[in-house]
Amino acid sequence: MVHIEFVRGFQNLQLNIVGFLAILGEGSILTNAQVSTLSQWMFVPRLLPAPQALLTPSRPSKLASSRGHVTGVHSGNDRDYINHIGNIVINAESMQEFSVRCVEIIRASETAVKAKVVAPLTGAALLGCTLSIVLIGLSIYYQDGMALIATALLSLLSTLIGLGNKWTLQLPKRVATNPLVPPGDVVIRYPKGSFLIVKCAEDVARELFFAPENINYLVPHAAVYRIISLVSTIMLMFGVIALGNATNNLQIAFAGSYIFLNSAYWIVAALPTKLHWDTSCFKVKMQRLEGSEKNKHFADHNSTFTRALWKVIAITKSIDWINRSGAAPETDAWNRWLRDAKAAAEREGSYEDPVDGTVVWKIPQWHPQERLRELLAEFAGPEKGSGSTDDG
Template identity: 35%
Template sequence: MGEGGGRNRGQRRGSRMTPGPLPDVGDGKDKEKVTKTEQGGDSTFDVNRGTDPETGGIKPGVVRRRETVSEKMTDYLANPTLVNTAQRPAVPATLYSPVHVLSFLSFLLSLALVGTAVYWKDGTAIVAVGAISVASSVIGYASWWQPMLMNRSHTNQVPRGDVVIRTREGAFVLIRCTEEVARELYSGTEECMYYVSEKSYPAYMGIGTVLLMISVVLLGNCNWNSQVFIGASYITLNGLYWAMGLLPRENFWDMSRYKCVDVTPEDAKNAHTTTNPEDQREGAKSYTRTLWYAIRETGKTAWVERSGAAPGTKQWREWLREAHRAARKKQRNWPSVQRKDEIMKSSLAEDRDGIDSDAETDVEVVDMAEQHAPLLEVQPRTMSGRLDASSF
């Protein structure tokens, strides 16, 4: 009995080491996957790509072992990254937006025009006003859109998304925000989602154009009273739409999803004015002082060199190194303008001494144009002195 049991165990081991032939898959058109189970895990391969790799045949591509639940949990705890399946956010229009208000007034005006045309028994005016209203609705629906904001594709932890904006007037605006807000409002691309597809848009616009032409022809055959009333109404309505463009943009969009708080320190406010008339350097308004204020709040200087906010000369690089050290040490009263003047004077003195002592040798010519900010890229000229059109 023991011998028979040993024989049976050997057969079981042998049958496990040399599996039988794979199941018939027919004519090979139907895709089928066979899963072999081992003690070390599961392996999946496609029977249409080759033979079983365990039988010593040709490997059907890459055979990967399935991840266990323990391995998945370990990977997630080490780097908790999940795919963000949420829809891209959109900034809607406010409920009492000027566009909504004028649209409602236009609807009431159309009802008033139809009512007066009925009172005057002017059927042509009724059809004309109806055609204009339908044309406006069709064209408005074809142009209906909403702005779509960019969002992050994964939910892993990332650094903050602080943004520094330099205006044309030389001002610096520092926005402290998360990466999500920075991508939605500043670094992400601006896209619009239209409710009408590109193929349907020309059809809607064509229908609206035809209705508009029909209404224009009909308006020429209305009664005099209807023509005056309709003309005055639409002239007034167009004037209101023109005046709507003069209103600030915050009256149109609902920005309640964002919370804006002014966190500017007291010693960084009024950087565009003279804070101390007695101090002609640090108390007077200047671009250098404003740049130091921005560096002091950010604690970084790499963004200055990358954005071209300061010239890329050795003098300014030295000033940026000192400004970075002062910002890291929390020296808020660091004399930025004074240090800039001292560095520039010492550099000019060194260059002058070098030129006087090496008058007969070749010396590097100092280009004063590189002292200007921001950095400008000048297009190269051709041999004839004209701009190369192919470079544009």
Template identity: 30%
Template sequence: MEGPNGIVYQGADEWFSSDGVDGDGPQGWRLDVVTLLAVIGESSIAEHAQVITASVLCLLPRIIPAPQALLKPSRPQRLPETTAKMTGVYSGVALDTVSFFANILHPLDELPALGFKVLEIKHRDRNNAGGIEVPPQSPINGSVFFSRFRSNGRTNTSLSLAARSIKGPPPDALEDEPTPIRGRATGLSAAFSEDIEAGPNPPPQGITRRQTMKEKVQDFVANPTLVNKSERPAIPATLWSPIHILEIFSALLTYGIIGFAVSQKDGTAIIAVTLMAAASSVVGLASWWRPILTNRSHTNKVPDGDIIIRTREGAFLLVKCTEEVARELYSGTEECDYRVSGQFYRALMGLGTFLLMASVILLGNCKWNSQIFVSGAYVVLNGMYWALGLIPKRYFWDLSRYECKVITPEDSLNAEKETDPNDPREGNKSFTRTLWWAIRETKRTAWVHRNGAAPNTPQWQMWLNEAEAAAKAGDRKWKAVARKDEIMKMTDDEIAKIPSTVPARAFDEAEQAVPAIQIHPQDREQGKGGAF
């Protein structure tokens, strides 16, 4: 077969040659598909879009697969949430979703069906008021014992250290007091600020723990500013995040492509890759953000913030925590604080779209060797971004602010398994048994109705009353499943004739009244309060 340039193809070349022109690859092959490779992988980029744009590294000029995944008409104001029934055991707050960071601390998809787990989550460096956590005073030789304090570099987004005051003699008077701290008390500067004194007065100015080099670099990556008093994100992207490593790698790869194009004297490739890298920086600037968590601005006394979560598969997760932790991770909102305004964002989106279109056109007109290099780079980057989806999200965010421990009682383990083959009721897994184990730990049933975990029938109400009484009495071996089977055989009239053995509560700790406009007209006529 004779090609357009008078070249005669024989054998295998006759079967696999292309009608190319001068400047094409071997046997006339072309790589027009390089423009398609540049926009493939949108799902992988969209999955990591929040982490990609959460640090200053999003401004690095680099090529990324499918940059159009970041070209959105509007920016999300909140982080993605997971669907699950969540209820405050004491507060009565009821929501249908679990926040982004809470689901990272305890992934709900790892809970087996009908499973049960109890967690304790608390701040590593904060007390209930949001200030520094310090042990109580301990008198030693007539003075005050200085306790060691470690803050892990965390600061609250709105509460100051004065929320947890510190008491003691003036700093100058501490010089003559024997203390277990290193050096003299007058040297309580950044170098010796791990030890502080507990009490109700504000601490002397400057008594904070010195940050490590890693924390300083991580702070700069998450919030690059030279202002010392600037507030850092409560949960920044971790310094050694896989996304950060990949962003630096893709930037170096981009510079390598440009250098190769220079050696090939391919001006089209140089301009195309430069415009694509500039588009990623423009889009990154438009979407650059940091997470801001909700916290308490007052120190009023409030109930504990314990949270119960029920998944669609019938699993229960009990989280024991303070109201401050519950406000940050569960009942509060995780807002996105963007660096640029809405009008500037739309202008940057328009510029990024133009740069992307121009670069795609130019990529299809690069020389053969440059197209080979660019195509290989996009294939590698697509594979790496896809592989990031296999890594747990806890490796992308710095969650050291919280301490999470599993405290499930021994007799509440393995709710999703058969625990006693000799007992066909209490020993087999069932929703009723898991629900009873949750009630046994909370010693409350008010949350059950708000959570939608049980039907609102006289039979179930009778069972819940007996379950709460058994839980408060400490009867952990109460036959919950057997008793439920007995009650379900009773009619409504039979239950109505049985006097209640459970005293009515004078106050429902978890009750919330619905506004009048949300009460069903039929309930309003009957004088019902509309509690939910």
């Protein structure tokens, strides 16, 4: 009979590589790295999974952008990406293909965009701090000096990393006031062919979509930051060495702590990014199209890009922005279609829903798909290519 023997007890466990658990989980840390270093909780001494993810040779000079094309309807501004804060405020990451939405954004206060004081990341930070306190208590109880050193180094490491990476956000503001400034309405076109129309003042459009998002670091000098990173790296290495020389009881406690902590950070990373940001200084009012779904998003779904584009024109009453954004081919057929769409759009406007006060946009009776087919056939020929199909 074959005799299979497993570990008989905790004292026989081989935990020489438990220190590797302290440097696992870079993905979950990097997902919310910028908002976490914006928060004051970054200074709290605590266990932090994969702290080396924040020990980079240089710090980001701008916030991460999102895919999409942003075009000012009247201003002439155009960007082939969406600013990070603008993307957080509009919260439109889950828009379906060829869908259309409309919102209004106003400045509700002069406060700054910042990290939420109470958020999922706060819970993860408090969990790491609690585990540090528990491990310090266990180290003293079991008289394990190496575990105590490891806990101190790995916990204070987060504070030092926070010092080097802490920053504040500064959204640029218009200094000069000009009463002749055009409306700041913006159209955002997403890769799936969906559209989001943003009704706003030019100052709001500049803050959220067109001006650079300035990152002001607490430690502005790159040389000082590199020294902090060097000291932090040394602390991490000595902390892992000390952890590897702790007793089995404390190594088991560290292993459990990092497994628990990594799980918590992975859960936090899977949550919507908006949950971590305080954007209460901007107020978003939902608007909808006639016939759109009546839920929190008021999305209007369409079968083709052409129909979606027509409804955007019906709301903006403008086609000048389309060529700047590259939303339609520059052919004779399409140019004629755009002019016809603009003329049809001017027949209807908007009204306020008497039930909830929501602005509702009326879509004129016009057949964009059929009209495009007619024009493609009219301009078809060996010398006049349409450059597109009838599905837009």
